[in-house]
Amino acid sequence: MGTRERRAMEKQLRQNQILDAARNLLFSSGIDNISMNKIAKHAELGIGTIYFYFKSKHEIFIALQMEGVALLYSRLETIHKKKIRSDEKLRLIGRSFYQFCEDHNDYYxxxxxxxxxxxxxxxxxLKTKVDxxxxxxxxLIEEVVCQGIKENIFEKEDAGKFAILFFGSLYGLMQFKKFENTILASQTHKDIYEYSIEKLIKSLK
Amino acid sequence: MGTRERRAMEKQLRQNQILDAARNLLFSSGIDNISMNKIAKHAELGIGTIYFYFKSKHEIFIALQMEGVALLYSRLETIHKKKIRSDEKLRLIGRSFYQFCEDHNDYYxxxxxxxxxxxxxxxxxLKTKVDxxxxxxxxLIEEVVCQGIKENIFEKEDAGKFAILFFGSLYGLMQFKKFENTILASQTHKDIYEYSIEKLIKSLK
Amino acid sequence: MGTRERRAMEKQLRQNQILDAARNLLFSSGIDNISMNKIAKHAELGIGTIYFYFKSKHEIFIALQMEGVALLYSRLETIHKKKIRSDEKLRLIGRSFYQFCEDHNDYYxxxxxxxxxxxxxxxxxLKTKVDxxxxxxxxLIEEVVCQGIKENIFEKEDAGKFAILFFGSLYGLMQFKKFENTILASQTHKDIYEYSIEKLIKSLK
Amino acid sequence: MGTRERRAMEKQLRQNQILDAARNLLFSSGIDNISMNKIAKHAELGIGTIYFYFKSKHEIFIALQMEGVALLYSRLETIHKKKIRSDEKLRLIGRSFYQFCEDHNDYYxxxxxxxxxxxxxxxxxLKTKVDxxxxxxxxLIEEVVCQGIKENIFEKEDAGKFAILFFGSLYGLMQFKKFENTILASQTHKDIYEYSIEKLIKSLK
DNA sequence: CATGAATGAGCATTCATTCAT
DNA sequence: TATGAATGAATGCTCATTCAT
Structure with a gap:
């Protein structure tokens, strides 16, 4: 391995080291309690070093966000690759998003x-990157819907619009998790979420 | 009017004075730029006085949030009172929420x-209060759905669950407004939103 | 003495305390080494307190500058009040400025x-204030010149312009003090300065 | 061309490359916004390289200052070479300095x-170098004055002293440019400056 | 020669909150 | 009731310089 490659790897390593620290912090103290100085301390690096690898706090957040989205995406992709009916795919995607939020409070x-x-x-x-x-x-959701239409499982439909409705809805519903003991009263959040998935899928048929 | 009543009224007055200042600030400089000292200056009161009437910044935020929700509620209520079909009511409610977010970026x-x-x-x-x-x-949405069921416009349905799906979805979708030029690409956000309302209503039938 | 008066006096006191700290720091470590935190530490006050009394670092600098100018002015005024010929006044003013710079390196x-x-x-x-x-x-210099013209000591002259020439020149010359051992070579700075005063005065006659 | 010479030339080249970057930065973002890292990036060189050619930021500044002075000098020299009366020379020198400050805000x-x-x-x-x-x-100014004395245009005079008075005055006056709208009130700065040149020249006669 | 990773003190400023009066 | 002086930790970020490679 040449010098240049080693250098590049080390650079990658450091970046991960920083991102690890940030992620840990995010997980342990919540997003409002992350500061660049804390990240530096956690990563056992000088604050200047952090700024050498990331131009700003925003950039770190964005890197983290992209990590999170990539992780979510890989989960959904696994589902998409399965040889199952599209409606089942949507169901699994919905559940998978739920699970993702549970498993990765930090990324969520x-x-x-x-x-x-x-x-x-x-x-x-930066915004464009994130978006x-x-x-x-x-x-990906759009593709699943398209597939379902082709398979005649779903009615003809504007798949792009539905994809946003689907994901937007589930996202919105996730926010209500924190009302489990108040607004939701007797119902469990999970039940409502499952119900919503089914309702949305049914609306395609 | 007795002393006690006058006292109570004055208290109410002061509180409103503070809330007015906070609301103005919220409107003019965004949620991240409100500080207790600024509120005090705006309200032409001492900072100590602010803390006499609200024991923390959170409390002020909550009061504002409740104002916002009350305003939204009153809009929805007006719709609910109309003598129109329940499906039309849901449609108007959806639109009304959209409009509310547009009109009251601050409360949103x-x-x-x-x-x-x-x-x-x-x-x-405090959380309970907010919730x-x-x-x-x-x-309110639940009521509309119940009415629709009674009227045989909607299928039999768990109205409570649907209400949360409905509101959660619309809330989630509103967040996508900021992606109008990126994720949403060729579609307008408003179109997607309208589409979603219809889809959700249809799913009840 | 009422409460209000005492309060006002205390406020004045604190302001002076801060200004004292800043002035000391200015004197001991040069203008580039003053920071708000240092001022706070020196004044034995919290940094927040500093900001309570002065909106910004600039404001402190300006307060200091105005102190300095006021002090210089009072020295010049004393001269102006003397019952001496205007040319002598100018001479004393020139020397007084020199002395001021020597005595008050910090204000200079x-x-x-x-x-x-x-x-x-x-x-x-703030700029306007300073200016x-x-x-x-x-x-003040202009007045002296006017007086000299009235007394027929000086030729008819645009006193306003001359005042700026006079003060500007002396200010510029003061900067050359630091070249005493290099540019100025064999001459002493003081000699050149004295020479300049005389030259400028003579140019009025 | 021997190795040594080529080396020397390359060194010169690199230095200029760095100075170019610094000068550009100076011009585009003002003296307070130059940092070694910025210079390095601008020069497309490693920061270490910068430190190889200049051992501190001061050294770069000094090189720039000398450039500036050299430029000013060359302008004045052109005037000095002209076959015109010494008083006219002084006049042109004064104006030339003014123009230089206008043209080269960066060097100024x-x-x-x-x-x-x-x-x-x-x-x-370093200081000695600058001085x-x-x-x-x-x-150069001194020379002009000497010449004038020889030509009997000026009175016998300590030319060295006068040169410093002349340049110091004009330098001091330039600083007042920024007060054009405040201290200077109705007068234009340029008028005062011109007036001053004349006054200073006349004082020699 | 040339590089660029690493440093960490330092900066101006903000802010929610407390408490003596 | 009402005031406002006081706090000091915390923030995101900059920068000249060093030094191992």
Whole structure:
């Protein structure tokens, strides 16, 4: 392995080291309690070093968000690759998103962070990056719907619109998890979520 | 009017004065730019006085959130009172929520703030308050659905669950507004939103 | 003494405490080594307290500058009040400025700071404040010149212009003090300065 | 061309490359926004490389300052070479300095930076370098005055002293440019400057 | 020669909150 | 009731410089 390659690898390593620290922090103290100095301390690096690898805090957040979306995407992709009916795929996708949010509170928080932050907040360049990574998710859902239409499982439909409805709805519903003991009263959040998946799928038929 | 009553009224007055200032600030500088000192200056009161009437910043935010929800509720209520078919009611409710978000970016931001902040964030007491105010919204939707079922416009249905699906979905979809030029690509957000309303209503039939 | 008066006095006191700290720091470590945190530590106050009394670092600098100019002005005023010929007054003013720079290296540095900082640097409001304080100096010189003209000591002259030439020249010359051992070579700076005063005065006759 | 010479030339080249970057930065973002890292990036060189050619930021600044002074000097020299009366020369020199400050705000700022920084600031060695480059300016003026004396245009005079008065005055007056709308009130800065040149010249006669 | 990763002190400023009066 | 002075930890970020490779 040449010097250059080793250098590149080390650079990658450091970046991961920083991202690891940030992710840990995110997980343990919530998104509002991450600061660059804390990340540095956690990563056992000088604060300057952090800035050497990431231009700003935003950039770290975005890297994390993209990690999260990539992880979610890979889960959904696995489902998409299965040889099963499209309606079943949608069902599994819905559940998979739920599971993802449960398993990765950290990534969920950060995706949420981007989805819910006021409109103009990130520099356009970064925003586009984030958005595009999100687009992969809805695109995948769209494909599933298209497939279902081809298979005559679903009615003819604007698959692109439905994909956004589907993902947007599930995202919105996830937020209600925190109302389990108040608004939701007697119902469990999980039940409502499952019900919603079915309802949405049925609306395609 | 007795002393006690006058006292109570004055208290109410002061509280409103503070809330007015906070609301103005929220509107003019965004949710991230509100500080207690700024509120005090705006309200032309001492900072100590603010803390006399609200014991924390959270409390002020919650009061504002409740205002927002109340405003939204009153809009929805107006619709509910109309003598129209339940499906039309749902349609109008959906649109009304959209309009509300457009008209009251300030309240939208603050409702969003509560809906999207990490799970354990507020003292339980305050949280309950917030949640309950939100419950009124879903309860109203539930009523509309029940009515529709009675009228045989909708199929028999778990109205409570549907209400949450309906409101959760629309809320989730609203967040995608900011992707109008990226994820949504060729579609307008408004179209997708309208499409979603119809889809959801249809799923009841 | 009422409460209000005591309060006002205490406020004044604190402000002076802060300004004292800043002035000391300025004197001991030069203008580039003053930071708000250092001022706070020196003043034995919390950093927040500093910001309670002064909106920004600029404001402290400006307060200091105005102190300095006021001090210089008072020295010049004393001269102006004397019952002596105007040419002698100018001579004393020139020397007085020199002495002032020697005695108050700290104030000299800060006046210099304002005089030599790039054009657009301060918020207009603050800039005006500073400028106006400076104007008093040139206005006083102008008066002296006018008086000299009336007394027929000086030729008829645009006193306003000359005042600026006079003060500007002396200011510029002061900067050359630091070249005493290099550019100035065999001459002493003081000699050149004295020579310049005389030359400028003579040019009025 | 031997190896050694080529080496020397390459060195010169690199230095210029760095200086170019620094100059550009100086011009485009002002003296307070230059950092070694920025210079490196601009010059498309490693930061280490910069430090190989200049051992500190000061050294770069000094190189730039000397460039500036050299440029000013060359302008003045052109005037000095003309076959015109010495008084006219002084007039043109004065105007030329004014024009130089207007044309080269960047160099003006950096010359100013050296002229106005607190006394002991640079390592003696560097300071001497800077000072000497400045000396050339006053020496040239001195020559002009000497010539004028020889030509009997000017009275017998200590030309060295006058040169410093002349240049110091004009430098000081330039600083007042920024007060055009405040202290200077109704007068234009340019008028005052012109007036001053004349006054200074007349004082020689 | 040339590189660029690493440092960490330092910066100006903000802010929710407390508490003596 | 009402005030507002005081706090100090915390924030994101910059920068000149070093040094191992």
């Amino acid at each position: 928080d950060i995706i949420n962070y981007f989805l819910s932050s006021p409109k103009i907040f990130f520099e356009p360049e 595009m990574s999100g687009k992969k998710i809805t695109a | 931001d603050i409702i969003n703030y509560f809906l999207s902040s990490p799970k354990i964030f507020f003292e339980p007491e 309950m105010s939100g419950k009124k919204i879903t309860a | 540095d800060i006046i210099n700071y304002f005089l030599s900082s790039p054009k657009i640097f301060f918020e207009p409001e 106006m304080s400076g104007k008093k100096i040139t206005a | 700022d950096i010359i100013n930076y050296f002229l106005s920084s607190p006394k002991i600031f640079f390592e003696p060695e 000497m480059s400045g000396k050339k300016i006053t020496a």
